[in-house]
Amino acid sequence: MNTYPQLLFKNRKPGETTFLDGFRKTGGYEGLATALKDLSPADVRETVKNSGLRGRGGAGFPTGMKWSFFPCDQKGEKYLVCNCDEMEPGTYKDRILLEADPHQLVEGMIIAAYAMQIPVGYIFIRYAYAQATRNLLQAIAEAEQANLLGRNILGSGFDFELHVHPSAGRYICGEETALLNGLEGKRPNPRSKPPFPAVKGLFSKPTTVNNVETLATVPHIITGGVDWFKKLAANPEGAGTKLFGLSGHLQRTECFELPIGISVRQVVEEYGGGVWKGRKFKACLPGGASTPYLRSEHLDVALDFGPLEKVGSRLGTAGVTVFDETTCMVSATLNLNKFFARESCGWCTPCRDGLPYVSWLLEKIESGHGTMDDIENLRGQMHNINGRSFCALAMGAMGPIDGLLRLFEEELIDHVKKGKCPFK
Amino acid sequence: MSELLPQEQIAAFKAKASSVAHPMEMVVDVLRAIQTENGWVSDEGVELAAEILGTSPLKVEEIATFYDKIYREPVGRLVIHVCDSICCWSRGGEEVATYLQDKLGIHLGGTTSDGMFTLLPSCCLGACGEAPAMMIGLTTYGNLNPERIDEILEQKRQELKP
Numbered sequence: 001m002n003t004y005p006q007l008l009f010k011n012r013k014p015g016e017t018t019f020l021d022g023f024r025k026t027g028g029y030e031g032l033a034t035a036l037k038d039l040s041p042a043d044v045r046e047t048v049k050n051s052g053l054r055g056r057g058g059a060g061f062p063t064g065m066k067w068s069f070f071p072c073d074q075k076g077e078k079y080l081v082c083n084c085d086e087m088e089p090g091t092y093k094d095r096i097l098l099e100a101d102p103h104q105l106v107e108g109m110i111i112a113a114y115a116m117q118i119p120v121g122y123i124f125i126r127y128a129y130a131q132a133t134r135n136l137l138q139a140i141a142e143a144e145q146a147n148l149l150g151r152n153i154l155g156s157g158f159d160f161e162l163h164v165h166p167s168a169g170r171y172i173c174g175e176e177t178a179l180l181n182g183l184e185g186k187r188p189n190p191r192s193k194p195p196f197p198a199v200k201g202l203f204s205k206p207t208t209v210n211n212v213e214t215l216a217t218v219p220h221i222i223t224g225g226v227d228w229f230k231k232l233a234a235n236p237e238g239a240g241t242k243l244f245g246l247s248g249h250l251q252r253t254e255c256f257e258l259p260i261g262i263s264v265r266q267v268v269e270e271y272g273g274g275v276w277k278g279r280k281f282k283a284c285l286p287g288g289a290s291t292p293y294l295r296s297e298h299l300d301v302a303l304d305f306g307p308l309e310k311v312g313s314r315l316g317t318a319g320v321t322v323f324d325e326t327t328c329m330v331s332a333t334l335n336l337n338k339f340f341a342r343e344s345c346g347w348c349t350p351c352r353d354g355l356p357y358v359s360w361l362l363e364k365i366e367s368g369h370g371t372m373d374d375i376e377n378l379r380g381q382m383h384n385i386n387g388r389s390f391c392a393l394a395m396g397a398m399g400p401i402d403g404l405l406r407l408f409e410e411e412l413i414d415h416v417k418k419g420k421c422p423f424k
Numbered sequence: 425m426s427e428l429l430p431q432e433q434i435a436a437f438k439a440k441a442s443s444v445a446h447p448m449e450m451v452v453d454v455l456r457a458i459q460t461e462n463g464w465v466s467d468e469g470v471e472l473a474a475e476i477l478g479t480s481p482l483k484v485e486e487i488a489t490f491y492d493k494i495y496r497e498p499v500g501r502l503v504i505h506v507c508d509s510i511c512c513w514s515r516g517g518e519e520v521a522t523y524l525q526d527k528l529g530i531h532l533g534g535t536t537s538d539g540m541f542t543l544l545p546s547c548c549l550g551a552c553g554e555a556p557a558m559m560i561g562l563t564t565y566g567n568l569n570p571e572r573i574d575e576i577l578e579q580k581r582q583e584l585k586p
Contacts, residue, residue, distance in 0.1 A: 089509035089548040127493045128549050130562040168452050168491035171547055185448030185477075187486045203446060247511040247552035254553055289510055289548075319552065321511055335513045339547055345490075 002256055002271070005232060007220040007241050008213065009257040012100040017135055020142040023103040029148060031219030035111045036156040039222070041072060044115035048218060050226045052239030057083055057174075057211030058091075058288060058316045059392075060305045069198040070208050072117045077205040080118045081183065082109055084125040084132070084212050085167060085174035088288035089339060090319030093243035094212040096255045098132035102139040106162065108215035110149065111222060113160045116208060121162045124179050127169050136164050171343035175391045176209040178345065189347045190391035213243055235261030238304040246272045248321040249279065261307070265299040267320055279324035283407070287316025289336050290396030293329070293403035312406065314399075328423035329408040330415055333400045334362040340397030348389035354381060355397055365412060368420035375412050379405055428458055428472050437476045447477045451487050455494050464495040492546070500535045501584055505546035506558040512548075517556040520568050521545070524558070527573065540584065541577075 011018035011026055023029070035044050049064025071078075082105065086094040098105065109121050125133050140162055143149040151159045165183055172178045175190045180202050182188035201207025217240060221229050230239045238261035245255045251273030258267065268274065268281060275281050283293045286303060292313040294301065301307050305315045323332060341355035361378050364370045382401055385394050404412065414422050429437075437454055441447035454476055458469040465473075465488055467481075473488075474481040488494050495503070506521050521532065524543055528536050535542040551557035554566025558573075565576055 086550055087548055090511050090552050091548070092550040092552045095550045126550070127491075128559055128562070128564065165449070166452070166456070168456060169493035169546075170491055182452075183449060184446065185451040185487065187490050245553060247555060248514045253511075253555070285510070321514065321552070323514065327514070332510065332514070335508075335510050339509050343547055 002258070004258055005241065006257050007224075007232075008097055008104060008216055008243060009100065012096075017099060018101045018103070019138060020103060020146065023101065027223065028103055028219075029107055031222040032107050032110055032114075032148065033154060035114055035222050036154055036158060041115050041117055044111060044222070045072070047226060048115065048221060051221045051229045053214065053217060053221060053229075054239075054305055055211055056213035056217070056242070056317070058088055058290070060315055063210065063214055066198075066210070067112075067116055067208060069196065070116045071198070071206050072115075074206060077120070077203065078116070078118045079202040079205060079207040080109060080113045080116065080121040081176075081179065081202060081207055081209045082121070082123040082212055082215055083174060083176060083179060083209055084123055084129065085171075085179060086129070086212070086317075087126060087171045087174050088290065088317050088319065089336070090247050090285055090288045090321040091245060091317040092247075092319070093245045093255050093317065095129055095132055096245070097212060097216060097243065098129070098135055102132070102135040103143070104216040104219065105136070105212055106139050106143050106149070108218040109162060110143075110153065110160055111218050112208070112210065112215055114156075114158050118208070119159055119161070121160060122183060122202070123162065123164045124167060124173070124183055125164060126167050126173070133164060133166055140164065170345075171339075172345040172391070172393060175393065178391065179209065180207065189345045190393075192390045232259055233261045233304070234259035234263075235302040235304055235307065237261075237306050238302065242303070242315075242318050244271070244303070245317075245319045246322075247319065248284070249276050249324040249327070250274070250322050251276050261302040261304040263300050263302060264294060264320070267303065268299070268322060272320070272322065275322060275324050277324070279326065281322065282325045282327055283323045283329060283332075283403075285319070285321040285400075286313055288319040288321075289339060290314075290399040291316040292399045293407055295407050312402070326423065328366070328421055329404055329411050330362060330366045331421065331423070333404045334359065334366055336400040337362055337397060340393060344393060348391075348394070350385045350388040351394035351397075354385040355394060357381065358385070358397070358401065365415050366421055368415060368418065370412075370416045372413070372416055375405075375409075375416065378412075428466075428469050429461055433457065434472070434476060441477050448479060448483070451477060451484060452491070452494075455484070455488055459494060463501070464497060464499050466496075492544075495542075498535075499542040500540050502540065502560055502580055503542045503544060504558055504560050505544050505549070506532075507547070507549045507551070507556065508545045509548035511552035512556040515555040516569075520556045520558065520573070523570050523573060527577070540581065 053063045054060045177191035178188040197207040242260040454473045557566040
């Protein structure tokens with residue numbers, strides 16, 4: 001029983017989608033009305049900055065800071081892009097949100113656009129999210145009808161038009177500059193940064209790219225206020241609630257809205273119902289495929305950005321994937337690495353050629369043909385691959401490798417010594 | 425060029441392309457429309473898209489060959505994408521992929537001899553809470569096991585009957 005305050009999941013009902021009438025009944029679009037009537041764009045930006053909201057797409061960049069880079073007062077073409085290319089393995093929260101309550105994103109985007117004085121927005125949505133796409137198209141049509149989108153929104157003089165752009169696959173499209181290239185109809189290779197999107201983004205114009213959940217949180221910060229939002233967290237340095245998508249070896253693999261800073265233990269035991277099949281917790285990914293593993297000594301760590309960074313991991317997308325004691329961590333890491341290797345866009349050599357090489361090393365060790373030299377070679381590849389490309393895909397791929405070497409080195413050595421996988 | 429898209433749809437796309445500042449933004453929409461109509465995007469499809477958007481076939485080909493959900497080879501009447509990412513892997517995804525290959529009598533990448541199904545791997549489908557999962561067309565099915573897979577495939581066969 002989830003007794004924590006529900007912001008994003010306020011209207012969530014199993015098997016149903018809330019559209020405009022239902023959304024308004026529970027206070028929907030009051031945040032927008034307040035922002036347009038009582039707050040200047042600078043006030044909204046200040047509020048979001050003070051709230052401590054950090055990006056919910058994986059990187060956790062402070063949202064207020066990102067918005068402060070944007071040339072709000074510049075005239076001409078400017079864009080707000082919502083990144084709905086959710087494809088980080090273990091992550092499905094944005095889909096759940098949009099299948100339940102699409103107007104949250106729409107309202108969040110209008111407020112964000114007002115804050116940064118942006119006239120045009122896009123929602124870049126992955127191919128596989130067909131129902132969410134239909135929901136958003138319906139919500140946008142409703143909002144246009146109700147003078148919540150388009151010209152002179154609610155008589156404020158602010159204009160904002162919103163478009164949905166469905167994609168056609170590939171994980172790299174979730175990288176913000178690859179996404180922008182994809183949106184422009186170019187081959188979605190990432191761009192070398194700088195320049196950053198705030199300077200030269202969509203169609204080379206100033207652009208802010210934010211995640212679905214980040215934008216959907218904005219109306220709640222406006223209506224509830226900064227202090228209220230901060231106090232929702234379970235830990236002193238955290239702010240707000242977070243959608244946690246559970247997966248892997250748990251009794252219950254569902255998506256819950258919980259306070260940021262809740263412990264791994266509480267998520268696993270209370271909300272996940274504990275490890276499945278009466279087995280024991282061995283490891284977990286706290287926030288999606290690119291976040292280094294946690295072990296049982298980390299069960300009491302707070303699921304928040306800062307605390308996880310302190311233990312060598314990251315909150316990422318808060319997709320918590322649990323592994324039980326029968327899991328071979330070398331095998332799990334190989335699966336993760338093969339994902340990243342296949343999803344490389346191919347542009348930069350350290351990623352395109354480095355990741356398959358790491359897969360080869362892991363395969364060699366997992367199949368029992370590895371040597372101690374191979375383990376050292378694996379460690380060396382982290383240095384060769386990390387931070388040497390246009391984007392962070394390869395760096396993310398090194399997350400599991402880092403976790404494996406740091407926390408499960410014994411398992412690697414065991415494979416080498418035994419000449420086979422000890423778990424088979 | 426044989427009719428890859430209805431004439432009215434081509435006209436509508438062309439009208440939109442000539443009215444917007446950045447027609448190439450429409451390239452994925454056009455390719456998906458051609459694929460919806462024909463099952464896949466042929467060389468003629470690439471040329472048609474280029475003509476609609478006022479660009480070169482090479483510029484369209486750059487896009488068409490990047491996305492794993494745009495098929496540049498003929499496919500069966502339905503494409504099954506089976507997830508092989510970590511959450512599905514942790515809950516029997518490999519066994520699901522093996523079962524599908526055995527049941528359909530094809531390897532990953534193949535098409536059944538009756539032309540019904542093409543089987544391809546996919547990265548994470550965003551159904552991690554219902555792992556293991558597969559996507560057929562644009563519908564995702566989770567909590568898979570052999571019985572459920574049999575049911576789904578049979579249902580699809582029934583739906584495709586003339």
